[in-house]
Amino acid sequence: MDVLKQSGVYFLFGTDDEDRAIVYVGQAGSRKNGEGLLLRIREAHPSIEYWTEAVMFTTSNNSFGPTEISYLENRFYNMAVQVGRYVVKNGNDPNPGNITEETESELEEFIDYAKIVMGALGYKIFEPLVSPAYPxxxxxxxxxxxxxxxxxxxxxxxxxxxxxxxxxxxxxxxxxxxxxxxxxxxxxxxxxxxxxxxxxxxxxxxxxxxxxxxxxxxxxxxxxxxxxxxxxxxxxxxxxxxxxxx
Known part of the structure; x- marks a missing residue:
């Protein structure tokens, strides 16, 4: 599918040897050869030992540039770490990039949409373990x-x-x-x-x-x-x- 050749962010889900739910948050940019998200997953994560499912986010017009996807990767990574439902397997905190306030506002709307989609798909990666009012x-x-x-x-x-x-x-x-x-x-x-x-x-x-x-x-x-x-x-x-x- 052409949409999988675009730039965007992706999530890989699976379980580790200790039966813990794990996730990897990554990004993929468009390439001169026309490949993007799907090729990035194949290149960076050739092993299927842990990863069993993938969720990818992009745009209809392939409008994400390097700065936008870096920001999204950083935000999704930190949100997942803060919630703590999954063990986040990224080696380092992704670089957030440097974006304008206007772009940040647009990307935060995209993040809100992604959270709804994730929940609808059954991935509670961004849902708190309990309501903040519970402690x-x-x-x-x-x-x-x-x-x-x-x-x-x-x-x-x-x-x-x-x-x-x-x-x-x-x-x-x-x-x-x-x-x-x-x-x-x-x-x-x-x-x-x-x-x-x-x-x-x-x-x-x-x-x-x-x-x-x-x-x-x-x-x-x-x-x-x-x-x-x-x-x-x-x-x-x-x-x-x-x-x-x-």
């Missing part, structure tokens, strides 16, 4: 009781929330740094992967886990039943809350 310090007492769950196990003190995607542990949670012999291997791997997100035992970013038990194991360094250990402000376990909601 405990941003909630009123009534909201906090209903939405936030608490975990306490030894030195571990955490807050989190069950979502449609799994279970989110909120930034600011205290992580127990030692690990019991019972600590699941998946939790040990998660602790290694997210080591940079823990400073002095405090979690610096919201993290998404596949289940309440996986979240509890990550926080405590032990095998813990998350349905029983995550509780609301009144001490009612998540299991009871979910049974009451059925």
């Amino acid at each position: 405990p310090d941003a909630l009123e007492d009534g909201e906090r009781e209903e939405q936030i769950l608490y975990f306490s196990w030894g030195t571990a003190k955490a807050t989190g929330k069950r979502t449609s995607d799994g279970f989110v542990v909120f930034r600011g949670s205290t992580i127990r740094l030692t690990e019991n012999p019972s600590c699941p291997q998946r939790a040990i791997k998660d602790r290694q992967v997210y080591a940079d997100e823990i400073k002095d035992g405090i979690l610096r970013e919201d993290l998404l886990f596949p289940s309440p038990s996986a979240a509890a194991a990550f926080v405590s360094g032990a095998s813990v039943n998350g349905l029983l250990s995550w509780k609301n402000r009144d001490g009612i376990a998540l299991k009871q809350l979910e049974e009451a909601g059925d």
Whole structure:
């Protein structure tokens, strides 16, 4: 298809050896030989070991120049890193380029459109793990009781929330740094992967886990039943809350 020979930005999706969702954000310029996006992916990413799906964005008239695609690549990369749903496999932060305010405004409209398309395709790469209103310090007492769950196990003190995607542990949670012999291997791997997100035992970013038990194991360094250990402000376990909601 001729459209795949144009300039634009692209996303490669897949999973790594640790079964984590990964993404690469790249750019491709038009070339004298008439090749663009598709050839760039073939040249720069010949291995299909990880990448299983690709999404590309361009324009109907091939109007993106080097400056525009550099700006878009940088913005998409940083948005994906900030949300944290995917491990972003770019080696470096892409150069944002130097654009005028008028061009920036136009490109931001394009970014808003791309976010809608990504969501419609089922890629939540730009959707926050939880609403910005969810962290405990941003909630009123009534909201906090209903939405936030608490975990306490030894030195571990955490807050989190069950979502449609799994279970989110909120930034600011205290992580127990030692690990019991019972600590699941998946939790040990998660602790290694997210080591940079823990400073002095405090979690610096919201993290998404596949289940309440996986979240509890990550926080405590032990095998813990998350349905029983995550509780609301009144001490009612998540299991009871979910049974009451059925």
